[in-house]
Amino acid sequence: MKESFEDLKNKVISGNQSESIAAVKKLIEEGENAKEIIDGALVPAMDTVGEKFQKNEFFIPELLVAGRAMEACMKILQPLLSAGDVKPRGxxxxxxxxxxxxxxxKNIVSAMLKGAGFEIIDIGTDVPPAKFADEVAARKPDVLGLSALLTTTMRAMKDTIEELKRKGVRDSVKIMVGGAxxxxxxxDxxxxxxxxxxxxxAVKRAKELVGV
Ligand code: B12
Known part of the structure; x- marks a missing residue:
């Protein structure tokens, strides 16, 4: 890993928000690409934090501050991911x-989809199946994206699809799922x-789903 990426990664792991932001800004100034900064430093930082948490070297507070440092970096990078000038795809x-x-x-996926020309309606976190079904019925999206990061919440994806069926809107939308x-x-x-x-x-799959 490049030394400057390693440096940013370590700042995010230690949850130092201001230093992480400064490091991201410096990388942008040096001409680094937003996607490479995310994949090369920020995601590896989250992976390390997750591993440390599993080994009981990190606890919730460390998870939280590292997550916040990551989010602060993402605020700077997201507009750069979405900067593409492309025609609407769905x-x-x-x-x-x-x-x-x-x-x-989920926010990275949204930003990348936006950059690829999709219109994004983000309805947030902890979304109950009925809310997904109501929103699909009301807004008629081409694709419904479901995210889950916990093995215990993966089941809610199944419940959501069942609820869409129950409300008769399952076949009106393509469903794309993701998460670690x-x-x-x-x-399947x-x-x-x-x-x-x-x-x-996610971008590749969404394009396939809408046939572009
Ligand atoms: C940051 C973090 C938190 C933060 C979240 C902050 C936030 N705003 O998101 C906080 C501190 C709140 C948190 C809380 C908890 N967390 Co947590 N967390 C993490 C951590 C370190 C990073 C997650 C992350 O952001 N990764 C980086 C992003 C870029 O990756 P990603 O989410 O996987 O997304 C990519 C792909 O999966 C995919 N994708 C994601 N969504 C979608 C959607 C679609 C449609 C598609 C197509 C693709 C897609 O594309 C993304 C971009 O490439 C992970 C460890 C890890 N390495 O994942 C643990 C981890 C997920 N957490 C874990 C746990 C246990 C918890 C808690 C239960 C802890 C506790 N005891 O309270 C709580 C649960 C709270 C809750 N109810 O949700 C465990 C889950 C274990 C398991 N197997 O279920 C993990 C794996 C840590 C570990 N190793 O034990 N956490």
Missing amino acids: TVLIGTVKGDLHDIG PLTQQYA EIGADAYGRDAAD
């Missing part, structure tokens, strides 16, 4: 499922139309 309604508050990955614990196999099991491994894959 609408994606996106949210994190019930019981789950993780939204960093997800797999293609799980996506619950009857989703696509699984996106990361933000770049």
Whole structure:
């Protein structure tokens, strides 16, 4: 890993927000690409934080401050991801499922989709199945994006799809799921139309789903 990326990664891991922001700004000034900064420093930082948490070297407060440092960096980088000047490709309604508050990955996916020309309706985190179904019925998006980061909340994706069926709107929308614990196999099991491994894959899949 480049030394400057390693430096940013360590700042985010230690949760130092102001130093992380300064490091991101410096990388942008030096001509680094927003996507590379995310994939090369910020996501690896979150991975390390997750590993430390698992090994009981980090606890909730450390998870929280590192997450906030990541979010602060994302605020600077998101507009750069969405800066593309492309024609509209369709609408994606996106949210994190019930019981789950993780939204960093969802926000990156949203920004990348926006950059690729999709209109994004982000309905936030901890979204109950009924709310997803109501929003799909009211806003008629082309794609519904569901995010989950906990093995315990993955089930809410299945519940959401069931609720869409119950309300008779399942077939009006393509469903794309994603998040660290997800797999293609799980996506197939619950009857989703696509699984996106990361933000770049999400863009690829969304384009396939709307046929562009
Ligand atoms: C930051 C963080 C938090 C922050 C979240 C801040 C925020 N605003 O999101 C806070 C501190 C709030 C938090 C809380 C908790 N967390 Co947490 N958290 C993390 C951490 C360190 C990073 C997550 C992250 O942002 N990753 C970076 C992003 C870019 O990656 P991503 O989310 O995977 O997203 C990418 C892909 O998955 C995909 N994607 C994501 N969404 C979507 C959607 C679609 C449609 C598509 C196509 C693709 C897609 O594209 C994204 C971009 O490439 C992870 C560890 C890890 N490495 O994941 C633990 C982790 C997810 N957390 C964990 C846990 C246990 C918790 C808590 C239960 C802790 C507790 N005991 O309270 C709570 C749960 C709170 C809740 N109800 O949701 C565990 C989950 C274990 C499990 N298997 O279920 C993890 C894995 C840590 C660990 N190793 O144990 N957490």
